[in-house]
Amino acid sequence: MILRDAGYGATRFDQFRQSLGIAPNILTRRLAALTEAGLLEKSRYSERPPRDEYVLTPKGRDFLPVLAAIGAWGREHFGEGGTSRFVDAETGAPVEPVVVDRATGRPLGEIRIRLVMPDER
Numbered sequence: 001m002i003l004r005d006a007g008y009g010a011t012r013f014d015q016f017r018q019s020l021g022i023a024p025n026i027l028t029r030r031l032a033a034l035t036e037a038g039l040l041e042k043s044r045y046s047e048r049p050p051r052d053e054y055v056l057t058p059k060g061r062d063f064l065p066v067l068a069a070i071g072a073w074g075r076e077h078f079g080e081g082g083t084s085r086f087v088d089a090e091t092g093a094p095v096e097p098v099v100v101d102r103a104t105g106r107p108l109g110e111i112r113i114r115l116v117m118p119d120e121r
Helices: 002-007 013-020 024-036 058-078
Strands: 041-047 051-058
Touching: 002 013, 002 024, 002 041, 002 051, 002 058, 013 024, 013 051, 024 041, 024 051, 051 058
Parallel strands: none
Antiparallel strands: 041 051
């Protein structure tokens, strides 16, 4: 949820805390873990008092489409009532995330795939 909020433009601790409604100690641990994993980058915006903001790294931005696809799957199969949804910021048209094969543009759900282990060819 922190990455979702960061994707929507949240950068400051208080913004995350207000949106997520979680205890400060838990949020601190989660922000540290996401920073350590390279998904967020911590940057000081105030020296007195010391205050940091958290910005998505390229690795974090690459995760946003995955998060959108998981959210769409959840809404499709478990969403009841007023669930959030994606819309195009310019047109307001609904956005339906789908994961596709970059080479062919085909949705992965339509491709018969198999897993190949690193030692296989």
